[in-house]
Amino acid sequence: MGELFRSEEMTLAQLFLQSESAYCCVSELGEIGMVQFRDLNPDVNVFQRKFVNEVRRCEEMDRKLRFVEKEIKKANIPILDTGENPEVPFPRDMIDLEATFEKLENEMREINTNQEALKKNFLELTELKHILRRTQQFFNEMEDPSLLEEASNLLDPNEVGRVAPLRLGFVAGVIGRERIPTFERMLWRVCRGNVFLRQADIDDSLEDPTTGDRVHKSVFIIFFQGDQLKNRVKKICEGFRASLYPCPETPQERKDMAAGVNTRIDDLQMVLNQTEDHGQRVLQAAAKTLRVWFIKVRKMKAIYHTLNLCNIDVTQKCLIAEIWCPVSDLDSIQFALRRGTEKSGSTVPSILNRMQTKQTPPTYNKTNKFTSGFQSIVDAYGIGNYREINPAPYTIITFPFLFAVMFGDLGHGLLMVCAALYLVLRERRLIAQKNENEMFQMVFAGRYIILLMGLFSVYTGIIYNDCFSKSLNVFGSGWSVRPMFTGDNWTFKTLEDNRILQLDPAVPGVFGGPYPIGIDPIWNIATNKLTFLNSFKMKMSIILGVIHMLFGVTLSLFNHMYFKKNLNIFLGFIPEIIFMSSLFGYLVLIVFYKWTAYDAKTSKDAPSLLIAFINMFLFNYNDPTNKPLYTGQMVIQSLLVVIALACVPCMLIVKTLVMRRQHLWRRNLGTHNFGGIRVGNGPTDDEAGIIQHDQLAQNTEEEPEQSEEEVFNFADEAVHQAIHTIEFCLGCISNTASYLRLWALSLAHAQLSEVLWSMVMHIGLSSGNFAGFIVLSFIFAAFASLTVFILLIMEGLSAFLHALRLHWVEFQNKFYTGQGFMFMPFTFDNILEGKFDD
Structure with a gap:
């Protein structure tokens, strides 16, 4: 289960394949799709490799099949696709395939020539x-x-x-x-x-x-x-x-x-019909097995391409290959090699030998049809470094939720759920249809993402109490419609004389408390609805953003622990988490404190959090317009600012000095200086530098890939650490402000939905006669079309892109480097899916 949160453990292995069994072994490895072959002949021209003639023969057969396919499509004959996965033909079967395709091509060309002449x-x-x-x-x-x-x-x-x-x-x-x-x-x-x-x-x-x-x-x-x-x-x-x-x-x-011409035309028409019938029969017979032939030929071509990546020993009896493969799949690879050896009839088994290397392995994250869409979102930002924390499992929850915060509407969410459920429940039939439309393929690949986004939108729509811009009054309002200063109820005279009335929040309503779930429906008719929702959604966006970023910083701790970088824990993670918690974590706490400390009667005396947060940095606690939130606020806020500022030099200066000290300690090999006197049995600084230079030169000559130990440069490290510290400190401010897009997009979606209802649907509902019913039918069609194209598609894409940016920039940059390279296994799946790529 741990591999779900981190990329698979990979190993570099060496394969020793006998010449007679190499073809079948590579074929079996292509069927399981778990190994990535390395090119051991990078300096050899493709035309000088051992199996170039076989590749050319496969390309020639592929050309003939494409010619037959063109003729079949020209004749409007459907190509039979049963989904069959044919086995790779043996090398000796290539001659029979070539003869079959040669005969078919010649027959088709002869038919075409005769038909054209006729x-x-x-x-x-x-x-x-x-x-x-x-x-x-x-x-x-x-x-x-x-x-x-x-x-x-x-x-x-x-x-x-x-x-x-x-x-x-x-x-x-x-x-x-x-x-x-x-x-x-x-x-x-x-x-x-x-x-x-x-x-x-x-x-x-x-x-x-x-x-x-x-x-x-x-x-x-x-x-x-x-x-x-x-x-x-x-x-x-x-x-x-x-x-x-x-x-x-x-x-x-x-x-x-x-008369003679007419007779000749009749005879010629009969011959033409017979020729066309013969051509149709030939093409119909070819259409039944064309896809199987394509798969066989392209599998053979892929195998010979892979064999060209291998080295051949001096005896010409053994092929040597190097592969990257997951450690957890070594048993499956060994079993595939045994099957290939048995299929070829060879008595000498293939050997798989794990190798030790300093090269960076490729990144491989196992996915299924549910997680593949979320993994694609992460990989679009950058392929993770080897064994780095994979953000995809957390994105499964956080991405649809942040989308739903911006897209919160019960009605729109239900429409999105219905569309996604159609794709999910009929996925097998839709896959079998093989729709090649690019837009449909993109939407179909993200069907589970759309489903979760719709479900979360239904949840946030219930919280916002918003359904097509209308509120649902299920439990009754928690507000009491009573006058503010008298104990009497309002009269009709009061309602006639006043266009706007103000409700007293201190007077208990039906429940004697707030609405059971979500926003009270009475806010839907309030004139200060936007003022209330602005305050609520802005604070909510800050809270969600700070929690999301703190979670991202916490995930970096697991990276440091896995890679055993204790220095990054003590002088990286700890100062970062303290800096963010002291400032923005404290902001979240005082938001919750203000919500609980003030009620309807004392809310008028509540201070402004924005002004209090600004005064915190200015150490200004004598503002008569903004009273303190609690006793001892000055001491606590001053202490938090000092602690946050103290974390900056830890990241900026101390970490670089400690790295320099560690490097000198490793280089001096145990030599220490006390008062100018050299103590220890290690070499001097100059001798250690010469030794290190010689070792690097030797490593470079033996294997260039392993000479990755770079010489420590204090200036470069200082500049790098300064950039990282400044980016983190300023990013805490800008990233927190960036989460305000949750508030902005949510209000924009709600207002656009309300405008669409009042400007379109409200017109049809204004008339109550039969003519109004006819007009309402057309207006509802227009309302439904605008809802789908504007609110669902355009607004949905906008919220999707903003949620994508919040994950890529604000969340993943706290712990995710994304500078690795993807594991590209040798597999036949692309051929079976119709992509036909080698």
Whole structure:
């Protein structure tokens, strides 16, 4: 249970894997996902490693599968996903997989090539069919004498009578409909008006065999005279990518040709349908096993990538790997290695040897589906140092609670709980759907955070007695509606003559005391409601903030005790906790004292806490406007200020001097000077410096990672400690003031909710007839939409971000460094989740 509050204990281990069993052993380690491999070949190019050819083969198979996947998606065929976790294929199975994928790719490419050729032929025949049909209409129209005379005049006005219409040449073709205007202008300019163009749109769109897009085209026929114009026309058609087709001159030939074209189109359509059916069958068969193939190939690729991180001994029979792994999982790792050895058929077992190292291990915090969201909040600030106190368990409670302090509303909290419960109760079905929307994935990952935030918001909403800006009068008000100075009850005359009335807090109400739980509902109609809530919520924010920060400072004690830093305990933690408790802890105590020491009758004589706290620092106790809270206040406050100020030099100066003294004692190795006389058997200061320099140089040559013992620099340590002390002392003030955002956000949320009710919902409730009911239906829809989008989403995000900042800056900086690096185990889980990352 202790590992919940601190990162897992890690160890560096060395693996000795036999060449024939290395593949299966790494496969089993990838299934359990508990080890992180170190790269033992950082200076070796990736193209020069041992298993680079296997990686390339896996990448080639992956490319072929992506090609098949693209074809399947193009055909709108669903890819079957049963959630199956196939075992990693053996290396000898790679040849069979390669042959299968090669055959599938070649078959698909052959189908695509044949289909494209057939579609191209089908398009040409279709265009020719439309040309024959349209040209027949053109020739029928040209038999009109008036049109014939017009065409002859256009060809050569000077030789109208001598030109025979039958000697006119013509070409027919198909062109894109959008190019017709430009095409016509170009013909007119180049041929100088000596051609006659007729065109007609094809009603049906045609399919482009290359891209598969639908295009709109037009049929044209151009009449001209002479070979020179014929060459010009053909070049223009070629430039505009127009398709020219042979068209017979006689009607009978055109009719016979059209009949042949129709027959060929019917035959070609039948062949096309058979080709498409065959392609569909091939793709449907591939879609059933595509995901399994993907997982197998990418698992193999990940294994060979990992094997490339290992060293190979001189005998080429053993692979040496170094791994980081949790100490608690060593038995599971050993069992996985035995399974891998047995699966490979090897008789030589793999060896796992723990190593001693000075390197900093990675940080690994075990999580489940409930704690993973809160751990992500902590890790977003920074990965914790190795074995440092993990703030996530405490964040599970404090984060939703601080959010709820700012978002306290019973109605809004219930809506948030309902939304979170939907995600929690249907999480298996939602996970199976694999929604790739980024916003949904983010909300779904934080479903338990949202659930707790909603539950805490319901609690604080009951405390604030606030539900959609309205109070719930469950137990009856604790105030008595009676006059202040007389014993008689108010009359109707009193109510008519006075717009605002004041209640006497000294007169007991129904219970003879305060409201049983939360804020009295009568405050909802009071004109000084904001004044009362301001005072209450501001003090509450200070109390919660000081307790939260004191808790953070207390957690630093457990870090110092675990890492055996006694100096940080006596000259770090103790002065810090005393400094904060003497000033801000005392402020919290006098808040509670004022609440208990003064009642309704004596509340007018209560002094101001803010002025009293300011006078405490100024040592001003002769202020006639602010009476003392209790007897002996001057002595106690003066003593607390002196104690707090005395803690500053302990952190600023004393700690640095003690660190310097400890360093000199270690360096002198037992040598002491008394009156200038050297006593002891250790070396002199100069000799000790030379010894230390030589040791550091030797450590650097042997293993650079282990030369972390830095030379003590008094100036650097003094500056570092000064920065830390100033940051802590000033941070106590600024961080305490930062918790006032709890008060500000809470009031902002309550006021926005009240404005939304009075400006929207109140309009619909003002009418009592049937028309008002119809209007109320639309107004309620608008009210519900604004509540969800403004109060729940926008205000919820605002409160979430402010609670995040309070944890990152005000709470975690008291004990959490966050300068470590995350444990990244070799695992196949990403492949199974569809991420397909190595």
